Amino acid sequence: MFYPLLSKLLDYPDAGLMEALAELRASLRQGFEASEWIVLDRFMKELSEQDMTQVQASYVLTFDLTPEHSLHLTHHLFGDDKNRGPALIDLAEYYKACGLELPVKDTAVEDDAPNELPDYLPLMLEFCAQLDEEEARIFLSRWGKVLNQLAANLEEAASPYAPLIRLVEHRSQLVMATA
Numbered sequence: 575m576f577y578p579l580l581s582k583l584l585d586y587p588d589a590g591l592m593e594a595l596a597e598l599r600a601s602l603r604q605g606f607e608a609s610e611w612i613v614l615d616r617f618m619k620e621l622s623e624q625d626m627t628q629v630q631a632s633y634v635l636t637f638d639l640t641p642e643h644s645l646h647l648t649h650h651l652f653g654d655d656k657n658r659g660p661a662l663i664d665l666a667e668y669y670k671a672c673g674l675e676l677p678v679k680d681t682a683v684e685d686d687a688p689n690e691l692p693d694y695l696p697l698m699l700e701f702c703a704q705l706d707e708e709e710a711r712i713f714l715s716r717w718g719k720v721l722n723q724l725a726a727n728l729e730e731a732a733s734p735y736a737p738l739i740r741l742v743e744h745r746s747q748l749v750m751a752t753a
Contacts, residue, residue, distance in 0.1 A: 575601075575604070575605040575606070576605065576606065576610070576745070577699045577700070577702040577703035577710060578699070578700065578703045579598065579614065580696075580699050580738060580741065580742055581696040581697075581699035581700045581703070582594075582598075582696075583614075583617065583618070583621075583738055584645060584695055584696045584699070584735070584738060584739075585696040586630070586633060587621070587626065587629045587630055587633055588626075589626060592621075592622070592626050592629070595618050595621060595622045596622070598618060599615055599618050599619070599622075602614055602615055602618075610741055613737045613738070613740075613741055614738075614741070616737075617734060617735075617737065617738060620734055632734075636728070636731070636733050636735060637735075640731070641653075642727040643724065643727055643728055643731070643733070643735075644724075645694055645695040645696065645724075646691055646693050646694055646695075647693045647695060647698070647717055647720045647721075647724070648661045648662060648665075648691075648693040649693070650720045650723055650724060651720060661693070662691055662692055662693060665692040665693055666692040669692060669701060672701070672704075672705075673704075674701050674704060695742070698713075698714075698717070699742070701713070702714060710745070711745060711746065711747070711748055712748065714742065714745055714746035715746050715747070715748050717746060718743060718746040718747065721739060721742055721743035721746055722743055724739050725739040725740045725743055
């Protein structure tokens with residue numbers, strides 16, 4: 575439940591999310607550590623106290639208009655450098671090798687282009703939802719430094735999304751097994 579929920583909360587907010595907030599909040603204590611559900615409950619409570627237009631405007635301002643806050647994780651590594659393209663291709667091929675087909679636009683388009691690039695964090699979290707917890711943590715651990723930087727950038731801007739990124743970053747940390 576962790577990865578699908580974080581994917582929804584970090585994706586562009588729509589009416590479906592806003593309508594589901596009360597139900598999502600009610601189910602929080604199941605499957606989450608106490609520190610996680612406290613953060614998630616606080617975030618969803620704040621979200622539910624705003625109208626959808628405010629939430630959407632805040633989201634666009636935070637993630638779409640501020641490059642340092644981009645949810646496209648390879649942007650933090652490469653910017654618009656030519657090396658970003660091969661990294662995106664590698665990630666898309668990795669998903670495909672693991673059995674994840676990237677979703678395509680619902681509207682009829684000639685090229686059936688995916689809705690999002692493969693490095694879009696909500697999409698990455700949907701991928702993690704298909705893995706067991708250890709595999710998800712291993713996958714996310716490759717992005718730990720980027721998640722840390724993104725969280726720091728959002729914290730500097732006092733964004734309400736910063737604690738969500740910190741939760742994902744926390745899950746990206748591999749836990750050492752004790753003998």
